[in-house]
Amino acid sequence: MRKYVIEMRSELSTESTDFEVVGIVPATETFIRLSNLAPGRLFWLRIRAFGDFGISDSFPTQELLTHASIPSQPSPVRLVLFFLHFFFFFFFFALAVYLKQYQVSATSNSMSLKWMPVDGNGMAVKEHIVELSENGGKSFAPAIRTAALQGDVSHLQPFTEYTFRLQGVSNRGSSAWSPEVTFKTLAGSPAAVTQVAASDVRSAQATVSWQEPSENGAKIEKYTVFVQPEDQQQQLVIHSTKPLVRLDSLKPNSVYNVRVQAANSVGLGPLSKPLRFISLQEKPVAVTGLHLVSATHNAVKVQTSKKE
16 A cells, blocks of 8 residues: 545535545555634545555545634625516517616615625624724724614715725624725715805895805705794795895884705705894985974074985
8 A cells, every 4th residue: 555545525415425535645654634614614534545456445434624713804895786577577678778767775874785695604694794984984983783684774974985895793703804995875965054144234224144064975965945024924935046035125123033945956954943033114204394483582493304
């Protein structure tokens, strides 16, 4: 006998005869070290002896189980797709794409993610952790912790890029982080208008201006200004494409409440905080038609045709 040939197959083999040669040692050796085996896997090992007159039958096959290890590195997460015509997918697919009758699970402030099962390497993966960073930042924060293979992330900012990574956790420990992948939320309605102020206030006119809010991914198309006199139920509505309006025909010495709302192609933003201002009092009417009624040695009486 000149040498031993060591053959092995794993539980992933499709056929019970799929043995592969994994080592050859001289007949003088009775030890071999096999490395780079998958953790948590079942293997079958057999040994044959080779000599000058041929090959022997194999020794009894040995069953081996490697120890479990931490989970393997997961694949990247991905967005979930929901088709409205799900049950007729194959028939309506082309039409759905053409008409855009599908919904990608990303809105202006949320995303639905899913991922492939993580290989636990002999130990069940009991938890998946998804972390995110915003706009290419280096700092990641927890977003999802679940035993399932998908989850939702909410309270995101509109039209913003988020980078995600995934980790599998078993009783043996935590896997390496998956490759990072970046998705972007959809455009949203504008943010609330701020810094609403009144200037050049007169008895019948005033100018109202404000700070332009964040567009959230879609250009602001108009502003709506709601002017409510405190002594009236009916309010005045004014539209503007600029961050200011001129109010006319105000009542003197009257209280007005003003709120502003921005709009873009996505929808209406929230109303601003109310601005309260008071128009000035009207100037007295000029005195006209002054004439003397009577006079004494120490007094006079005059009269006007118009009074204040």
